[in-house]
Amino acid sequence: MIGDIVPAGVAVADSFGDLPDARLFPEEEAGVRGAIDKRRREYATVRHLARQAMKDLGIPSVAILSGVRREPLWPSGVVGSMTHCAGYRAAALSFDAHHASIGIDAEPHAPLPEGLLMKIAHPDEVPHLAQLTAARPEVHWDRLLFSAKEAVYKAWYPLARRWLGFQEARLAFDPASDGFTAELRQVGPVVAGVPLSRMAGRWHVRGGLVVAAVTISQGLGEPGVAERGRQRARLAGP
Template sequence: MIERLLPAYVSCAATREATVADGNLFPEEEELIARSVPKRRNDFATVRACARRAMGKLGLEPVAVLHGKRGMPLWPEGIVGSLTHCEGYRAAALARAEDVLSLGIDAEPHAPLPDGVAELVVLPSERERFAAAGGEAGGIHWDRLLFSAKESVFKTWYPLTLTELDFEEADLTFHRESRDGVRAGGGPESPSAEGTFSARLLRTDPAVPPVLEGRWRIEDGIVATALLLRSDRREGDAPQSL
């Protein structure tokens, strides 16, 4: 699913399995989750198995994937990437730094956000656009899609700036390409939907363009989003549209 949102030069690996046979951890990784509950350990191991599969597609030897501040994955020199996991889906996306400056991916269950969360992440301007688009009449949980897209924005922003970007500091606009309906709640037989999104950053940094362009897809009860900046971007260029 993630691979459908990113260019071919990005190496992607994903699984819908709750556990994977190649989910063994390096000792350094074991130290990071020594006191974690079983669910956290499983998520940690399965998404790193995805990361190592993606490394293999780039011709890299498997290595430990540790993390820095804000959970930012620490990749081998010359590699950029992003990880995501949720109930029913884990994925990794990696690329060579000569091709990609930064990228972010996110996956979420296609369901409404928990009570009270939408008020924290949805701007009034975004809420107005959702209402104009018919709310959830088309079967899309726009609040969850927005949450996922803002996570992808943050994952792209943070490695370049090493500063926080709050949910209210990005104003997102979504465009839908698929005309298939999506039943609320998803399910194996639910038709898919996909499109693009634009993120207008309300906080500026010279390392990141003021507008970012990404892609989204809903399939089998999962919403996934992805965004990247190409390394060959020059001052004044339009951001890479996925």
């Protein structure tokens, strides 16, 4: 599903359940020490998928540890994002020479718990969601808003290294293109020579799931075969 909404050059691996052959690297064990079996299996599966995406990029598989805000720590030269929810796990990776950051999120396609929408929505988004619901009532737009904002944050944090609140990103959805834009209310880091103030993403609803993805381009275009080879060689080391 995620593969349908990310651009060329992004390697995606996903699964609609936990994988029995998923194994953790020894360094990753600390991340689930004492966790229940369900948490351990999804933690292992999503990292297994991330390593499949690494293989697709032609780079070595490595342990994927977590940072101070539980963000995945990728090898130098790589950007990516992971997500898991009931019935779905996914990872999306790319080279940092092509994409500055990636954020993906998946959620069950169901209404948000009562009262949560008003905690995450910017005031301008409430009438926008009402209009969307009137036009496309089969989509749970409140859940999509939550998922898209999660994807925005996952793309934001590795670049800015600071919190972005739910109401600090004002989203607008385009049902015709399955796209969305996010206007940021914080001054962002400089990406490709321009301060980051806006993100664009895509979304998809299928099989009881909603997924959202944000990819921030470096503005260099799709890397060619020679450039991919140089990136892989750099990541593989001497």
